[in-house]
Amino acid sequence: MCAFDLLATVAGKLLLAAESSRSSTDTWIENDQCAFGKDSVMKEKRDVDKSSEVKLCEQETCDMSLFVSKLVSQAPVNYTLKEFPHELNDACSGLASVITTSDCSEKAGSAEKLVNGESKIEYGSFASKVDVDIVGCRGSSTCKLENGSREPIKIDQQNTGKASVSTRTGMFSSEDQVVCDRKPPALLCSHNSVKVSCLDHIPCGPLPVYGDDVKLVVRDDDENSSGCTQPRTANKAYRPSPRIGDRRIRKLLASKYWKVTPKLKNGEHFNNDTETKAVYHRKKSHKQQRSQRDYPFKKRKLYFCSSVSNSDGEISSDGIASSPGKGSNGDTSCLGAIMHEATGTLAYAAGQHRSFQCRDSHVKLKIKSFRVPELFIDIPETATVGSLKRAVMEAVTAILGGELCVGVLHQGKKIRDDNKTLLQTGITHGNKTDALGFTLEPNTSQAPQSLGQEDNPSLFPCDTPQPITRYPAPSVAHNTIQLGTSDASPDCLVTNLGNLVDSDHDSAPSPPDMSIDKGTADSRALVPTVNAEALSVVPMRKSKRSEAAQRRIRRPFSVYEVEALVQAVEKLGTGRWRDVKLRAFDNAKHRTYVDLKVGKDKWKTLVHTSRISPQQRRGEPVPQELLDRVLAAHAYWSPQQAKQQLKQQSETCLLL
DNA sequence: ATTAGGG
DNA sequence: CCCTAAT
Numbered sequence: 301m302c303a304f305d306l307l308a309t310v311a312g313k314l315l316l317a318a319e320s321s322r323s324s325t326d327t328w329i330e331n332d333q334c335a336f337g338k339d340s341v342m343k344e345k346r347d348v349d350k351s352s353e354v355k356l357c358e359q360e361t362c363d364m365s366l367f368v369s370k371l372v373s374q375a376p377v378n379y380t381l382k383e384f385p386h387e388l389n390d391a392c393s394g395l396a397s398v399i400t401t402s403d404c405s406e407k408a409g410s411a412e413k414l415v416n417g418e419s420k421i422e423y424g425s426f427a428s429k430v431d432v433d434i435v436g437c438r439g440s441s442t443c444k445l446e447n448g449s450r451e452p453i454k455i456d457q458q459n460t461g462k463a464s465v466s467t468r469t470g471m472f473s474s475e476d477q478v479v480c481d482r483k484p485p486a487l488l489c490s491h492n493s494v495k496v497s498c499l500d501h502i503p504c505g506p507l508p509v510y511g512d513d514v515k516l517v518v519r520d521d522d523e524n525s526s527g528c529t530q531p532r533t534a535n536k537a538y539r540p541s542p543r544i545g546d547r548r549i550r551k552l553l554a555s556k557y558w559k560v561t562p563k564l565k566n567g568e569h570f571n572n573d574t575e576t577k578a579v580y581h582r583k584k585s586h587k588q589q590r591s592q593r594d595y596p597f598k599k600r601k602l603y604f605c606s607s608v609s610n611s612d613g614e615i616s617s618d619g620i621a622s623s624p625g626k627g628s629n630g631d632t633s634c635l636g637a638i639m640h641e642a643t644g645t646l647a648y649a650a651g652q653h654r655s656f657q658c659r660d661s662h663v664k665l666k667i668k669s670f671r672v673p674e675l676f677i678d679i680p681e682t683a684t685v686g687s688l689k690r691a692v693m694e695a696v697t698a699i700l701g702g703e704l705c706v707g708v709l710h711q712g713k714k715i716r717d718d719n720k721t722l723l724q725t726g727i728t729h730g731n732k733t734d735a736l737g738f739t740l741e742p743n744t745s746q747a748p749q750s751l752g753q754e755d756n757p758s759l760f761p762c763d764t765p766q767p768i769t770r771y772p773a774p775s776v777a778h779n780t781i782q783l784g785t786s787d788a789s790p791d792c793l794v795t796n797l798g799n800l801v802d803s804d805h806d807s808a809p810s811p812p813d814m815s816i817d818k819g820t821a822d823s824r825a826l827v828p829t830v831n832a833e834a835l836s837v838v839p840m841r842k843s844k845r846s847e848a849a850q851r852r853i854r855r856p857f858s859v860y861e862v863e864a865l866v867q868a869v870e871k872l873g874t875g876r877w878r879d880v881k882l883r884a885f886d887n888a889k890h891r892t893y894v895d896l897k898v899g900k901d902k903w904k905t906l907v908h909t910s911r912i913s914p915q916q917r918r919g920e921p922v923p924q925e926l927l928d929r930v931l932a933a934h935a936y937w938s939p940q941q942a943k944q945q946l947k948q949q950s951e952t953c954l955l956l
Numbered sequence: 957a958t959t960a961g962g963g
Numbered sequence: 964c965c966c967t968a969a970t
Contacts, residue, residue, distance in 0.1 A: 878959085894964080897964085900960080
């Protein structure tokens, strides 16, 4: 009896196991090591090939490298997926097993937790996830077993639900029905995230202890799998099919080992309701291989958050949905696939997927403009237009320079749950509505406030008469704020936001004196056209870690800020930097105490600057008048501070 | 949480 | 601007 036959019979699955070092095909059944094992357990020990890659070929072109497989063992302590005792329940315990790839990561050991009903195997090192839903596919495929000998495997899927797999060394078949989910085992999603899940319909007896859900996650850091599967097969919401005896087997493989290049004729293959057999190839782990495999994984991981380069392999080039229009120039990053164009409104470009792709492949976005939070400028009527421009610029740079976060609006609603998948949110790639919007918002709970406030005596005298002229954003917006090196035309200012109604500004408390109602405020929001590329880094940044690791951007002090600083110091002295900061940089609350230091540092440099000759000064020229004030203030406060310190010292001494 | 000094 | 010690 062929090993695969047995396997298939028992489990309702055909397993192609690729084994790393052996080529023997013996399989034996062992009376279980499972604690619960009333049943015999089959241990598959078949080793097939070294590369442990099986290529499933759909038609002549589809070659999936499926290097896979292992039966997940429930056995006490699992080693690295070496053994997968199998329940040999006559009722077909259901090969609730996972086919895994070869040992891939160091995490493997800890990964194989078999919990009731669900087992998870995670390979942290994988940069990609392969999760192909082949449940219910019909048709026949020719597979190629890519082992050392490149032995071709033919998988014949028939509507009868039988599948046979043949290799040079043997032919395997299964009577089991494996229903494929309409999705072609084609892969291809962003980040090479492909999912495979198989569902078999074999009525089975009670589930083995280890349950019927087996999930193999190749990569663990993927919170948002790119939605290659439908909701019901979504990673997290994974649950067993209600049907008794249904078994689901999910194979998550590293995309790297999948290569599917099906030449499908318009979705002709992999139709719904097709039955197919899952073919697994078992492979035995070998640590030696692990180290070898780790390298690419780790390497790939580095790419994960950045654009997937085309050089990354066929998958990236083939697997990415091509957008209807002429597409990107290979900019195939995740959500960050932002292209910028010079035209008007924000477009939500849903990519048209090719027939062989997952239904829910990439969501392609074209962000033509970013919405910037409202800017409020307080400026006296006597100020010059030039100063107004600069004030606006300051405000904008303050926003962009600070901690930004991107808000996502979908159908007018702000989406706050970062853990939701796009799919769950309704942002599917088939969604053609223009209901998606992005905003740039300050990360802190502070709305940007006007710069250059009353603290600037020279420009904005403290005792500015009450009726301060407010220049709503739109009025200044005519100056067309162009950020970055956008090649967008100046008239890109988006005035009609369409669906981009900021339904909730809660994360940014309104400025205290804001007297405009929301609706108006919205229409007044400044929406400069932004070079998307300049901002694309924002959505790209995924982990907080990387964000934290991000060095604060340098934000040179403007003359206004210097002025405010000088003013504050003049008033408060050099010892109360917190107050100084509050006073001079009230608008920069998103800055932390470090900013205190920033202010002090600036003061330090100012003092220094004012002492050197103008020729030696660098950076933006600071008016001599200001420098004089710096010197004066410094001269005044230095002794003052010393006095205070002495006072404090004496006080403490007295107290003691 | 601030402040201060140094890198 | 960052790090970090001292307060």
